[in-house]
Amino acid sequence: MTEAELKALMLAGLAGDTASHARLLAALAPRLRAYFARRLGTHTGAAEDLVQDTLLAIHLKRGLYDRSQPLMPWVHAIARYKLVDAWRRSGRRRTEALDEVDELVAEDTADATMARRDLGVLLARLPRRQQALLHDVRIEGLSMAEAADRHGISVTAVKVTLHRSLKALQALVGGDRSTSDGELEP
């Protein structure tokens, strides 16, 4: 369903059409489920709680939707707020760092050749094991388990190494070469 179709359902719902409102919420639920599942690692009960919490907020706050604006940014802002709020309440703001690796890995598959070439230049600056793992997972597209097999280390070790090398890469991209904790070869 497109933005225009979803927005039309929202507007009809605001006018009191319960069937349109139900169709809107039913259409948003799987999108929210994917959004939260991606950010909370796997499809857990926590993700489904957030789906329900967000649907409830969308319903209760629909009077705050500005009818001249697109709908999905509004929905996204609520979902993001609920996600951050959930992290804050469970007191693990930034411990999702390891999960983030999977997400970054997954998102990189869509990158263009240009980015791949840049990555090659940057990869050359990393320690050999990090280079090899990044190459296997990010460029060749191996899963974490396959990469772990190939290098004879645990999946956790793969995650930790990838996380370190992504941080190091981030520092390189940011032009900050001094904060790499000696993980980079000279």
Added chain:
Amino acid sequence: MNTDDLITILAEDARPIRDGVVPRRLASFAGAGLCASVLLMLAWLPPRPDLQHAVQGLIFWEKSLYTLSFAVVGALAVERLARPGGRAPATAPAILALAVGLMAAAAAIGLWQAGPELRVQLWLGDSFQVCSLRIVALAVPLLITTLAATRSLAPTRLRAAGAAAGLLAGGLSASVYALHCPESAPAFIVCWYSLGMLTSAAIGAALGPFALRWR
């Protein structure tokens, strides 16, 4: 609960919604805060003795226009920031800059025309020690109601929304304080009135991330 069941329940609850929820909520809460602020001032500070005369002059209205422009900017910004994903409109900082620029220009002209021995008097007036603090004190009831109104909506940029609510509160409280304060030099107003109003905005920004969390 099953998510599909939840959707069914929510859909049955879908009544028609009138447009304009946000401005109505903000106006009613800010109105209540304004009444409280006026009552607080009347109980604490007398209106300026020459008020009846002053409202016929230009200076009183220039001053009020200045403080009200801060309130308008705060209101425009919080009207957007109280909604999910809302951002302050681009016109908000422009209006603020225009108001401050005009008052600063008037202050510069006033100071330039005055003799060197009078300049400090124009800037400090008779009440610079208390002016900003009193504006902040009169802003307290307004801060409570504007923050409560914002929280009852659904802000997602809590610090910015708090700052905007605080600016609205500060602009209104400075306008209330002008009913008491007889200072008229632009150099005084652009410094001490602005300081009071911006302090109110800073308090709102500091409280925002805690006070504006909604569920």
